[in-house]
Amino acid sequence: MSADSFTVVGKPVVRQDGREKVTGAARFADDLRFPGMLSAVMVRIPAAHALIRSVDYSAINNDPALAAICDASDVPAAKTVGIVRKDQPVFCDKKVVTPGDVIAMLLGESEEELLRLRDQVRIEYELLPVLTDYCNALAPNEPLIHPEFGSNLIVHYPLRKGNVEQGFAESDHLLEQTYTTQRVEHAYIEPECVIAIPREGRKEIQIIGSIQNPFTARRIVADVLGWPLTHVRIQQAELGGSFGGKDDIMCLLSARASIAALKTGRPVKIRYRREESILESYKRHPYTMHYKAGFMQTGKLKAMKIDIIADGGAYASMSPFTTWRTVVQATGPYEIEHVWTDVRAVYSNNPYTGAMRGFGSPQPIFAQESLMDEIAVQLGMTPDEIRRINGFRAGSITASGQELAQHDVNLVTVLDTAVGQTAFAERWQENEQHIKPTWTPSCSLDNKDFIEPDQLLQKGIGLATSFRGCSLGAEGTDAAAAYLSLRPDGSASLLCGLAENGQGLRTTYCIIAAEILGIPVDSIEYLDFDTAYIADSGPTVASRSTLMGGGAVKNAAEIVRTQLEGTLRKRWNLATDRSFVFSSGLVALVDDPAKYISFLDLCALAHSTGVNLSAIGWYRGPRVHWDESVGQGPAYFTYVYGCQVAEVTVNIGTGEVHLDHITAVHDPGTIINLLGAQGQVYGGVTQGAGYALWEEITAPNGKIKELNFDEYLIPTSLDLGTITPLFVSGKETYGPWGAKSLGEPTLELTAAAIANAVRNAVGKRFFNLPLNLEEILLQRKLRPEDPNANQ
C-alpha cells in the first residue's frame, strides 16, 4: 500500500481525548473518590545518608485522626524492589540514602491532620558521610551507598572495536574534551497519584493510578505482597504526562498503597504535591563525558575513545538500561574504524536517576555533536560538511559492528533537507566570519568593556544529527498484543497492551484499525486499560508504541478482516483468489467494484452466521543480540535518523539566549497521525530547549533545591520561536506500514543544536549544560552553595 492510497493513515486526526483534556472534563486519578477512602502522608527525615536508630510513634498512636501506620514491618514479601537490581526499600528501616526516602506512611481521613501528626513522629538517626561527587564514587575511601553490593559501581559497559591506539597513531589530528550534563526533572503536569482498593476478602487488590507501565507495577506489587500476578489488577487512570517518569516511582507508590489498603481493609489514595513529587521521583542522569577523537586532514574520523560516568544516584533503577543505550550510540551516527568506549553508572547520595525521554542519548549527543563542530572549525569545514564525510549511509558499520541494512539509512537525507531548508552553510559561515565583540564581566568595567548597542545581540545557527535504535533492542523481550472486537452494528472495540502515556497512542491505534477495516476512526471505541483484560506487552518506553503496539493492532484488524472476507466469499460463492477492498464503509471486489456490500451488513451477516469477529493481534520484534564483554552486536533491529537546526539570538551583555527558530527533520518511517507526529516534535523540541538553557536540579549535600516550578524553570511559550517539523519518508521492513519511532528522537538533538548555534553566535564553546545566563557570560555555574562563587 503506498502513501497515496491511505484513507486515514498519515492524515491529521484530532486525538480522541483532546476535547476532554482541554475542557477539564478528563478524570485523573486524584478526581476519583471511593467510600471509606483514606489519605496517606509520608514520613521522611531531612538527610541524604543516615542510619535510622529508632522510630517512635507513641505521640500519635492513640490520635483519633490516625487510622493506621505502615512501615517496613508491614511489608509481607519483598522488602526491596527495583526493575533491574532490587535495591530500593518500599519503606526504609535501616538507613536512608537520599532525602526522598520514606520511613513510614500515616493513614487517616484528613490529609491536614496527618500532616500535623507527621511532625510528632520521633525519629532518631545518625548522619553518615554523604557522597555527592559521583565522578569520585569508585574511589577507595568513599562511602558505600549499598554496601551489600560491595562497590558503588552499578554497571560497566565496555565497547571495543578495532585498535584505538593504532587509530590515534594513524590520525593527522587529535582532539580531547570533557563535557558535562545536568540532572533534570520530567516536569509532568500531573503529580503522582494512585488509589489501591482491597477486593472482597482482601484476596485481590485493584489499583487505579497515573501509572506509565501497568504491567511493571503489577509485577512489583505482586512481589511486595507475595501474590500471584493474577490477584493484582492495575487500571490506568487518565495520565497527565510522564516522559518516562511514572515508572519506578508509581510502582513503589502502588506497592505502598496496596499494603495500606490490605492492612486497613479500606481504599487508600496516595497523591503527591509538586514538592514531594520532585523530592522523591527519579531524574535524568547527569553525565561526565571524556571524548578523544583522532581524525584526518580530510575530515575523516579515524578513532574515538570515550569514557563516560553516569550518576545513578541513590538507586540503580533504570541505569543498567539507560547507559546501555549510551554505549551503543555514544559515537553518534558516524563511521569510525577504531572505537574504545567505557560507560559506567555509579551510586551516590544524589537523587536517583532513571528513565526519561531520551534515555541515555541526550547526554552523549551533546558531547559528540559539540565535538564534531569543533573538528569542523579546526579543519575549516562547515558543520554539515564534516557530518556528510562521516555520516552513516546504507551498509555502514556502527561502533558495535552492526551493518545498517534493510531500511533506508536516511542520515544524509535528513541532514541535506535541514541544511537546504535553512540555508545553513552560508549563514553559519557568515556568522563565523563576523567579528564578535568581547568584554570581561567584572565588578568595575573598563571603557572598552561596554558593548556598542548595535552589537549587543548576536545571531547564531547550529545543527546536530543523531541516529537512534528503535524500541528496546537487546535490552529485553520485545512483543505486544492488541484485542479487537467487531460489533454486529459495524462498530469496534480496541485495546492494546501498551498503555497511553498522553502521547496519543489510542488515536494512533484507532487510525490503524480504521485503515484496515475501511471504517471511520470514531466508530472504534478504545477501551480503558486494565491488566486483567489484555496481555502484557512490555512497557510504554523507548518510542516503541507505534512500532510494536501498532503492529499488534494491525495484526488484530487483519485477522478480523480475513474472517469477514471468508464470510463474504462463502456468501457470494467466490474463489479464494478474489480479493476485496475495504473503504468508506463498503466492501467491494477489487476486480469488480460494482459488486459490494456495506461494512455494516457484512458485520451483521457474519454475526448471524456465528463467525468470530474478535481477535488478539500479536507483534514480535526480530531477534537482536549483544555481546556484553566487548560491546559488539546488532543492538537494535532498526534505526531512525534526525537533524535539527537551531537559530538563536544571544544577548552578549546578559547571556540570554533566545530561540528564534528550530527546524526539526526526522524520518519516523510512515506517519500514522500527522497531528500526533507534529505534536511530538513541538513537545520534544521544547523539552530539549529546556535541557539546553534552563532546567537543572541541583542537590547540594544531596538535597534538592528546586522543589517547585518557581525555581525549576521550564520554557514557556514566550521563550521559543517557531518550530518547523519536517518529515522524510523511507522504506522500513518493521512496524505498521513501516512506522517506527519519533517521541524521543525529537528531544535528544535539540540541546546539542542550540549549543552549536550559541558557539556560532558568540565564538565561544560551552562544555557544560545548561547554558544559563552565568554559563554564557562567565563560562561557569554560579551557585549560592559554591564556596568559590565570589571569586
Next chain:
Amino acid sequence: MIPQIEFVRPKTLHDALSILAESGDGARVIAGGTDVIPGFQQGDLRLKSARTLVDIHHLPELKNVETRDGGLAIGAGITFTDLAKHPIIAAEYPLLKQAALTVGNVQIRNRATLAGNFVNNAACADSVPPLLVYNAVLRIQSHTSVRETPLSDFLLSPNQVQLNAGELVTNIFLPKLSASHSGEFYKLGRRRGTAISRITLAVLLKVTENRIEDLRIASGAVTPIGMRFIDLEKVALGKTIDKSFLKSLANELGEHVLSKTGIRWSTPYKLPVLQQMFFQLLCRVRGCSGEAIR
C-alpha cells in the same frame, strides 16, 4: 496547606477598614491572592498568626483611575491587566505599563494588583522602579485616619513597610511629568515568561541642549529593596551627555549597588551585567529622545 481561617468580603472600603480595625493583629488583607495563597502553601511566617482574611479584590473604590492635580491617582487594587490597558497610563507613564506587562504571566496579571506588588516589599517587585522614578505618593487609610507617604519612604527594608495594623494602601498618586522626559524600564529574568526579576531598572531623563537637566534612576532585584539613586542623579545634573559619561555613570551605579549589597554569591554575574545593561538602557533612552548619541 491553607489552615481553617475566617474569610470576610466587605461590601465597601469603609466596611473593610472597620473590619481591619476590629480584627487587629490577626487580620490579613487578600486582593488578587497571587502572593497570599502561595504564601500559605510555603508556610510564610507573615501568615502564621493570620485568623481572618479580608478580601478587598472586588472593592470599586480601589479600582478607580482618575486625574488629580495634573497627575494621576490610581486605585491600589487595580490589576496589572487593567493597568496595562489604561490609555492615560500608557501615554503619560509608559514605564509603568512596560513593567506591568512583565509581571508574571497573563493569568497572574489578571489577578495581581498594583499595591499587592509592593506592600510586602520584595526586592523583585516589578512595579517599584517605575513608581519610584515617577515619585509615586501613596494614600494610606485606616478606619480613623488618612495619610500620604512617598513610596520611597514607605519601603523600609526587605519585607518591611511603613504600614500600621488596620491601615490599607488605597491609592497611588503619580505627579504630572513634563513631556520632555523620556525613559525606559528594563527587566532581566531567567526566561521571558513567568520570570522572577534578576535585575530591574527604571530610568527617566530630561536633556536640554545636550546637558542633563533631570535624571532619575531606580533599581529593583539588584538591591535589597527597590530604591532610587539620588546621589548618582545629582552627580549627573548639568553634565554633557555622551557615551563616556554614561559609561562612568554605569560604573558609579555599580559602586553604589555594591556598597548596598556587599559581595554576594550572585555578584560576579549581576554587578557587571547591571552596569552593562544600565549603559545600554541610557543609550536607548537617549536614542528615544531624538538626538543621536556620540
